[in-house]
């Protein structure tokens with residue numbers, strides 16, 4: 001079996017696949033123009049977020065049998081179309097959950113104690129002790145919208161920190177101490193609201209002006225899921241009006257998002273889509289990718 005690695009992949013994962021007897025070629029910078037010429041010679045491909053696998057590419061590769069995406073979500077792959085052509089499509093759904101959950105908790109602490117602003121103040125040579133009264137997160141209510149792999153990991157950590165945790169999801173949460181509520185209850189009762197659901201036609205702009213209006217004054221919002229779930233113009237207005245006391249964003253409707261106007265506001269902090277960017281998550285993604293390819297290779301009928 002021949003596999004083409006189309007995006008950056010852990011060297012250990014590549015080594016594991018080769019040791020299992022699979023021919024693995026690495027073209028981790030291959031362009032979308034080159035792919036239709038190169039990929040037809042392969043049985044499988046490994047991608048991350050960079051390489052998009054759309055129907056036209058699938059049509060150009062009649063030998064393709066397996067696509068593995070290192071990461072959560074399959075929005076960069078026409079997965080249903082691929083499956084209709086008998087191609088197996090897999091991803092690594094749990095590999096980065098702990099890393100995204102830790103970033104979320106980090107954002108909660110950063111907002112509660114204004115750590116980015118206190119740091120800027122210190123770096124500007126100031127000692128503004130009186131200006132920075134924060135609040136504790138223990139005893140506060142965290143609303144988790146979307147209680148899948150990441151929502152669960154966030155809730156576990158928040159409970160350990162003494163927060164009360166509410167969740168709104170299609171399914172009932174399986175974690176003691178978490179209360180399953182309606183979306184309106186979550187919006188009106190939470191001190192912090194964090195989003196952990198996919199971007200779909202149903203969830204696009206899920207948090208907009210009407211939802212901000214239902215929230216507590218002084219609420220803080222975290223989005224480490226996908227840009228587009230929050231209406232960024234409505235968020236800007238809600239921060240300027242004082243309704244939202246803080247927002248922490250790892251993801252944006254348009255990425256990269258240099259010069260985004262939300263960052264002109266002191267109450268908004270963020271990071272450039274680094275939720276899964278830890279050594280541990282990347283290593284787990286590599287291991288899972290290799291395991292999935294090897295499992296597929298071993299289960300093929302001869």
Ligand SMILES: NC(=O)c1ccc[n+]([C@@H]2O[C@H](COP(=O)([O-])OP(=O)(O)OC[C@H]3O[C@@H](n4cnc5c(N)ncnc54)[C@H](O)[C@@H]3O)[C@@H](O)[C@H]2O)c1
Pocket residue numbers: 072073093096097100145146147148149150151168169170171196197198199202203224225226250251273274275276277
């Ligand atoms: N920031 C990053 O780098 C990063 C890294 C990994 C994942 N993510 C994103 O985090 C999000 C969550 O990932 P996950 O692994 O927990 O996914 P998951 O599939 O395990 O969980 C998603 C949950 O959302 C719920 N859900 C879906 N639509 C809903 C709706 N309309 N209302 C309420 N609940 C709904 C589902 O029932 C499910 O429980 C995804 O969007 C993923 O792309 C971001």
